Amino acid sequence: xxxxxPIVMFLLVAGTLGIVVMFAGVIVRPKKYEKVKFSVYECxxxxxxxxxxxxxxxxxxxxxxxxxxDVETVFLFPWAVSFDMIGLFGLIEMILFLVILxxxxxxxxxxxxxxxx
Amino acid sequence: MTPQAIMNLLSxxxxxxxxxxxxxxxxxxxxxxxxxxxxxxxxxxxFLVITVLIAWPPVGKKFLGFGNMVMWDSYSFxxxxxxxxxxxLTTLGSVSYLKENGILKGEFYTIMFFSVVGMMFxxxxxxxxxxxxxxxxxxxxxYILAGFNKKCARSSEAGxxxxxxxxxxxxxxxxxLTFVYGATGSMNYLEIAAALKGGAASTTTFKFGLVLxxxxxxxxxxxxxxxxxxxxxxxxAPTPSAGFMTVAPKAAAMGALIRFCWIALEPVGNMLALxxxxxxxxxxxxxxxxxxxQNNVKRMLAYSxxxxxxxxxxxxxxxxxxxxxxVALYAIIYAFxxxxxxxxxxxxxxxxxxxxxxxxxxxxxxxxNPMYALGMLIFMFSLAGIPPLAGFIxxxxxxxxxMKAELYWLAIIGGLNSALACYYYMRVTIYMYFKEPxxxxxxxxxxSAFITSFIGAVMVILIGFFPTFFVNLVxxxxx
Amino acid sequence: MNAILANIGFWxxxxxxxxxxxxxxxxxxxxxSALWMLLTFFCVAGIFVQLDAEFIAAIQVMVYAxxxxxxxxxxxxxxxxxxxxxxxxxFKVILxxxxxxxxxxxxxxxxMGADIIKTTKLTGINDPNQLGNVKLFxxxxxxxxxxxxxxxxxxxxxxxxxxxxxxxxx
Numbered sequence: 001x002x003x004x005x006p007i008v009m010f011l012l013v014a015g016t017l018g019i020v021v022m023f024a025g026v027i028v029r030p031k032k033y034e035k036v037k038f039s040v041y042e043c044x045x046x047x048x049x050x051x052x053x054x055x056x057x058x059x060x061x062x063x064x065x066x067x068x069x070d071v072e073t074v075f076l077f078p079w080a081v082s083f084d085m086i087g088l089f090g091l092i093e094m095i096l097f098l099v100i101l102x103x104x105x106x107x108x109x110x111x112x113x114x115x116x117x
Numbered sequence: 118m119t120p121q122a123i124m125n126l127l128s129x130x131x132x133x134x135x136x137x138x139x140x141x142x143x144x145x146x147x148x149x150x151x152x153x154x155x156x157x158x159x160x161x162x163x164f165l166v167i168t169v170l171i172a173w174p175p176v177g178k179k180f181l182g183f184g185n186m187v188m189w190d191s192y193s194f195x196x197x198x199x200x201x202x203x204x205x206l207t208t209l210g211s212v213s214y215l216k217e218n219g220i221l222k223g224e225f226y227t228i229m230f231f232s233v234v235g236m237m238f239x240x241x242x243x244x245x246x247x248x249x250x251x252x253x254x255x256x257x258x259x260y261i262l263a264g265f266n267k268k269c270a271r272s273s274e275a276g277x278x279x280x281x282x283x284x285x286x287x288x289x290x291x292x293x294l295t296f297v298y299g300a301t302g303s304m305n306y307l308e309i310a311a312a313l314k315g316g317a318a319s320t321t322t323f324k325f326g327l328v329l330x331x332x333x334x335x336x337x338x339x340x341x342x343x344x345x346x347x348x349x350x351x352x353x354a355p356t357p358s359a360g361f362m363t364v365a366p367k368a369a370a371m372g373a374l375i376r377f378c379w380i381a382l383e384p385v386g387n388m389l390a391l392x393x394x395x396x397x398x399x400x401x402x403x404x405x406x407x408x409x410x411q412n413n414v415k416r417m418l419a420y421s422x423x424x425x426x427x428x429x430x431x432x433x434x435x436x437x438x439x440x441x442x443x444v445a446l447y448a449i450i451y452a453f454x455x456x457x458x459x460x461x462x463x464x465x466x467x468x469x470x471x472x473x474x475x476x477x478x479x480x481x482x483x484x485x486n487p488m489y490a491l492g493m494l495i496f497m498f499s500l501a502g503i504p505p506l507a508g509f510i511x512x513x514x515x516x517x518x519x520m521k522a523e524l525y526w527l528a529i530i531g532g533l534n535s536a537l538a539c540y541y542y543m544r545v546t547i548y549m550y551f552k553e554p555x556x557x558x559x560x561x562x563x564x565s566a567f568i569t570s571f572i573g574a575v576m577v578i579l580i581g582f583f584p585t586f587f588v589n590l591v592x593x594x595x596x
Numbered sequence: 597m598n599a600i601l602a603n604i605g606f607w608x609x610x611x612x613x614x615x616x617x618x619x620x621x622x623x624x625x626x627x628x629s630a631l632w633m634l635l636t637f638f639c640v641a642g643i644f645v646q647l648d649a650e651f652i653a654a655i656q657v658m659v660y661a662x663x664x665x666x667x668x669x670x671x672x673x674x675x676x677x678x679x680x681x682x683x684x685x686x687f688k689v690i691l692x693x694x695x696x697x698x699x700x701x702x703x704x705x706x707x708m709g710a711d712i713i714k715t716t717k718l719t720g721i722n723d724p725n726q727l728g729n730v731k732l733f734x735x736x737x738x739x740x741x742x743x744x745x746x747x748x749x750x751x752x753x754x755x756x757x758x759x760x761x762x763x764x765x766x
Contacts, residue, residue: 008601322709
C-alpha cells in the first residue's frame, strides 16, 4: 500500500491544480456572452447538420475483435510476469491457449472480417 | 507419465477431443463453398458419434483430475449423450429451414458444437470456476444462435434480450459465488461440502450467496419467477435453434445443478428440498396456465418448455438417486420429442396474412398433409404425457422418485399439472384433425426435416413401448 | 496513520464511484454517460488497488476503461440514439424499486455480520519479502486453474466467430 502514496499525492496535486486553474479562470476572465460565441464552429461556416452521424457497422467488427484480442493480452500479461516460476508447463499451456485463438484469427481473416470491404 | 498426469488426462479427454474437432469444424467452414455449408453440420454429427464412442466410460469408474476440478464419469457421459442427441437432431432438421431463410452458414453448426463443449464442462465440473467458464461458453453460443437470423427483427430482438438477461443473471450468479467463496473459503465442490460440514452452513453470508447463486441457476433453466426472457427468446429465435435451446442448455444447467447440489450442498440438502419444491410447483403451474392462453404454437411450446423445466426440477427435490436418474431420462425423452416438434413446426408456411406458427395454420392439416399431422400428433401426445408414448415414461419416473421421497403433495401437484398440460397440446391436434382449413398452408416436410422428425417419432414410440430397457440403461449408467 | 489514510481513500473512491454511476444512468446524452462510466471504472480500479489486488485493477483499466468503453462508444455512434425521455410505467418502476431496496438492505445486513474466512491460499500477500501479489495470483492461475483458463480461450473463440457472423455483411 505504501508504494502508492506518491501516486495519491500526484493525483491530489493534479486534481487541485485543475480545479484551481478552472476557478481562477472563472474569476479572472472577462465575461461577454454573445449568440455567435455559443454556436458550433465548423470551419467558419454555419453548421449544416448535427455532427453525430451513424457510423458504418464495420467499425463494430473491428472494435469487437479489438476487445477479444485485448482480453487475450490480459492473460498474456500475468503469464509473462510469472513465466520464471511456471516454466515449460506454462509455455505449453499458453501455446495451447494461443493456438485455439489463432484458429479464430484464421477464421476472421478468411471470412474477410479484417478487410474494409 | 505419473499416475496423477494420467488421471488428469482421463478426466478431460472427451472435452479435449471435442475441442479439437470443433477447431477442425472452423477450418472446414472456411473451406466449404457457400451452398455446401450443411456439410459442416454433418461432419459435426460424425465427430460427435466418434467422441461418444471414444468417451464411453467404464460404468462406475470415476476420473477426477486437475486437483479435483473436472470429473469424467458415466454421469457426465449421460448428459454428454443428451447434448449429442440434441445437436444431431437439430443439425439434421435445420438444413432446409436455414436454406429457406437464407441463413445456411457453417457458423451455425460450429457455434452449436462449441456450445456442446461448454455444456460438457458445466456438467463435469467439480469446481465453480470450471462450471462458470463452461456456462459462459454455452451462454455466448446461445445468444448467437438466438439472434442468428439477423435480417429478422424478432430474431435480433431475441438475441439481444437473451444476452442482456443472460449477462444480468451471470452477474447475480457471480455475486452469489463471491459470498459462498467468502463463507467457505473455496470454490471446489468437495471443499465447499467439507466447509459446510464444519459449520459454514449456518452463516448468513453463505445463505445469502447460495440464494443468489440459485437465482442465477434458475435464470438458466427458466424457472418462474426468472422466466421472463424465455417466451420471447424461444419465439423469436430461428425454429431449429429454439428447439436446441429448449433442450440442451436446460439439460446442462440441470445436470450441473444436480451435481452441485449432490456434492457441494449435500450437508444442507434438506434446506434445499423445500426451496426447489416451491420453485418446481410455481414453474410448472405458471408455465402450464399461461400456455393455455397462447394462440401461437411456437409461443405455446416456449411456455410448455418452462413447464417441463418445472417438472425436471421435481426430480431434484426428491434428493435420491432415482431423482436424478429420472431427470436424465426425462431430458433424453424431452430432447427427442421437443426437437421433433420444433422441426415440424419449422416447415409450416402459411400463405395467408398471419404468422406461420399461428394455431389457425394447423387447421385441417390432417386432410392436406396426413403424414405431417400424424408426426405432430405423436409429438404432442408425447409432450402431453399420454400413456403409450415416451413422455409418459419420463413423467412417471419423476413422479415415482418424488413418491419414494415421500413428497406426496409434490407428486399430486405434478400429476394435476400434466393433466392441465394435456389441454393445450390437444388443442393443436384438434385443430389438425377436426377443423376445416382456413388458410392455404404449405407443410411439405423436406427431406432433412423428415429424417429428424422420423427419428424423433420412432424413438418416442420405442421408449414408450419398451420403457424397461431404457430406464435400466440410464439406471446402470447413473449408479 | 496509514489506516486512516486508507480509510479516507476508500470513502473518496467509493463515493465518487457511486455518484458517477448515478450520473451514468441518469444522463440523457449517451456520450456523457460513457464519460461518467469511465470515472466509475477508474474509481473501482482504485478500490481494487486498495484491496491489494493490483492485477485486477490493471485489468479494470485495460479491459473496461480501455476496450469496453471503446466498444460502448462505437455502439453509441452506430445507433445514434435520440433520447425519448423516460418511458412511463410507474407500477413496474415502484415494484422494481421496492425489490431492489430490499435486496440492497439484505446485502448491507449480510455484509455487516459477515463472517468471511480469510483465505490462506495466497500466502504472503502482505509480506513484502515474499513474491509479489500479482505473481502469486499468476502462478495460481496457470497451475491450479489451468482448465478454466483453457476454457476461456474456447469462449473467446466462440465470441469472435459470433461477433463476425452477426455483424458481417454477406
